[in-house]
Amino acid sequence: MPEQHSTFFSNLQYFALATTDSYGRPWATIVTGQPGQVVQALSKNTLAISTALPPGDPVGQCFETRKAILWAGLGVDFTNRRRNKVAGIVKYARANEGGKGELELRLETNESLGNCPKYITIRDLTNIQRTPQLITSQLNSSNILLTPDQKALINQASTVFLATRHFTDDTTISDMGLNHRGGSPGFVRTYNDSTSTYIILPDFSGNRFYQSLGNIQTDHYAGLVIPDFTTGDILHITGEAENLFDDEAESIMPRITLLTRIKITGLVHIKEGLNLRLNSPEQYSPYNPPIRYLTSELTLLNRPSSTPSNSARLTNINRISQNISTFTFTLEKPVTHLPGHFAIFDFSPHIHRTYAHMNEQTPQQVNDDFIRTWTISSAPPISSSSSSSKSEDSELTFGETTTLQCTIKHVALGAVTHFLHSLPAFLSSEIVLPFLGTGGDFSCFEMVDGKLSVPKKMVWIAAGVGITPFLAFYEALKKVKGIETDIVLLFAARGDESIVSDVFAPLGSGLVAINVRVFNSAAVEGGDSGEGDWRRTQKRRMTSVDIAEVPDVTDRVAYMCGPGGFMKDVAEWLAGAGVKGENIKKEEFAF
Structure with a gap:
């Protein structure tokens, strides 16, 4: 020795x-x-x-x-x-x-x-x-x-x-x-x-x-x-x-x-x-x-295997903010999914990894297989479950699609996000990669007595790019007519991440009410602002008080998505506000 x-x-x-x-x-x-x-x-x-x-x-x-x-x-x-x-x-x-x-x-x-x-x-x-x-x-x-x-x-x-x-x-x-x-x-x-x-x-x-x-x-x-x-x-x-x-x-x-x-x-x-x-x-x-x-x-979790049976072509890149873009993929074969579900892509054909014993700067890359799971930020199309008129809400469901959108934040040291955000838009259609499938159980939509249904009252809570499943929820609510619900959206953002929430607005149907509160902890100018009585932006972090002040919070089903620490805090805040455990839903990936 x-x-x-x-x-x-x-x-x-x-x-x-x-x-x-x-x-x-x-x-x-x-x-x-x-x-x-x-x-x-x-x-x-x-x-x-x-x-x-x-x-x-x-x-x-x-x-x-x-x-x-x-x-x-x-x-x-x-x-x-x-x-x-x-x-x-x-x-x-x-x-x-x-x-x-x-x-x-x-x-x-x-x-x-x-x-x-x-x-x-x-x-x-x-x-x-x-x-x-x-x-x-x-x-x-x-x-x-x-x-x-x-x-x-x-x-x-x-x-x-x-x-x-x-x-x-x-x-x-x-x-x-x-x-x-x-x-x-x-x-x-x-x-x-x-x-x-x-x-x-x-x-x-x-x-x-x-x-x-x-x-x-x-x-x-x-x-x-x-x-x-x-x-x-x-x-x-x-x-x-x-x-x-x-x-x-x-x-x-x-x-x-x-x-x-x-x-x-x-x-x-x-x-x-x-x-x-x-x-x-x-x-x-x-x-x-x-x-x-x-x-x-x-299999028990209804998750896909790692064997690719489909392919995805990147067909469009839409820059939303300095670090967030929406990427549109066109699939070779159609898939089904609910709003809020995720998609799994294999980028290994496009990114080469050399062996490194240690990597102090980006240690996660040592074992990276370049397979990524992202929430689908687009909603699937509406289809009829029978031959009767599509106007009958009781016969509507979500159908197959070959188009998926994923809204993704650029992480400087993330091999795949850096690759995607570095692509010029005109080259995007040259990117074809194995597609491993869709999955998930995070969705506010379900079939009840043959009808698409959502809870009567909801609170959506997101941080950063965790807003993505709620983009799909909102787009789906615009497509499905006749659903009545009341939504409060709490969004914790930093800087220009808040731009992503601009899509949320009253739908005008009289059945879907939405109230948006944005907490921008890195806003550099201006103070608190509001748009009518349905939207408000504040220059600070979200706190437990904001959860407690949500109208009828104990009557709402809470959906949350964001970093692990954020979701842990929010779960504690919701419980402290009296929301029952069975009414607290969070997005989780298992693949």
Whole structure:
């Protein structure tokens, strides 16, 4: 070990550790203790570990039976994302003598490597003494099903540790590996078939060493330890592993061309088994890609797959403001959608991505597949659901269309939006790209007793380009005659973003009433302004008071769209104003 590695390990208060059981399967755990005590560097190639393990810890049991020969470890400083991994041979092990749960190890190191900080969650942790309770111990079973609590533990994880092995006839080159896998909570997915439970780990852009994946490719085993740093609960998993590539991977998890699938053959769940306490909110890595869902999950959500069966041609660009434009796409085949639904485009044929290990300026581009999901800002055409007169409202519905419009804001560091906003209008028709479909459940329209219907009273709340679904709502209301509703629109904008709201005006039908309030936090001139009694612009941010002052707010169905932080605040403001949870709707993408 380099001296900086041995010093690093010795200063840790937690350390991930892995070994194998008598079946050769890898198990992993997290040992804890005071800095300078839990891990000690006795020499440049010897580490000592002294700790106590909770009852049922599978790694402790591996050492207790004296079957463990190889080991691997990983040290992570969660305060600064520094990490180093190490592996070698077990020279001495004493575990759980007298049932005390103590673990004493002398470990010879023959591999040591520093790793990058990508995908590591920053967290502030303190050692505490918890009261562990063994919930489940299925050390070797071919029929393991996860409980709801275990699924929830997996879903909350932004950090897991992956243990792998490589055994050969030449024991001098056999070894183990233990690596960090991180992402946004939910990046690890699970599913069942008729007999087994599987863990799915999507592969994110890494250092191209492929040590863990290489071990799995040759030996077909892997283990995971999944901690909950809030509750102290911990889940240990081992099983049969395989790497799936290209079409086979995408058939399970769309947009992923390499993943690891682990069939669970061993599981240990220990409540409060981790003697660490989280002291402050976690800070997720800026490199984390969006959550990728399984095909089975997308099917249940009525979301399209990633297999293109249509194409879209960019046929028009309408500049609305300095940074916002409406792009019109003409599809090869017609589609159906409701106002407020989204469309999915694949720009990968037009944007080339080169490998970059790190990218400090735009970390999201490291894993970018250039597939984009945007709200459709145009409304579909009206059609008749029967052969009777189209003037009968009871027979009207939304029909097929080959024209979609998306109103998109230019993000300077966004690869796709920068590409689109840099296009000259006369070249737009040369852009043809795969179209993956439409989807969504965010719409104020529904069919009730054969009629298109909307709530009698609504409040639409948007921030920035989150105004787009309401453009579609409004356009559809202009097309569908006979619908009666009262709308209050609250729009939080910055600078010339407010121009987008200029399209909203009374429809003149006497049935649709609309009241527009624009909050421009970056207006540079003029004061508050109004247009009659239906529109008002104010030079400030939207607040909870503005929600509370909406007339009849508790009688309205609220629809909101905008950045995550904005929607979180608005949801709290609506609840504080007395709006029931079932009447609060927000736009969410899952693809």
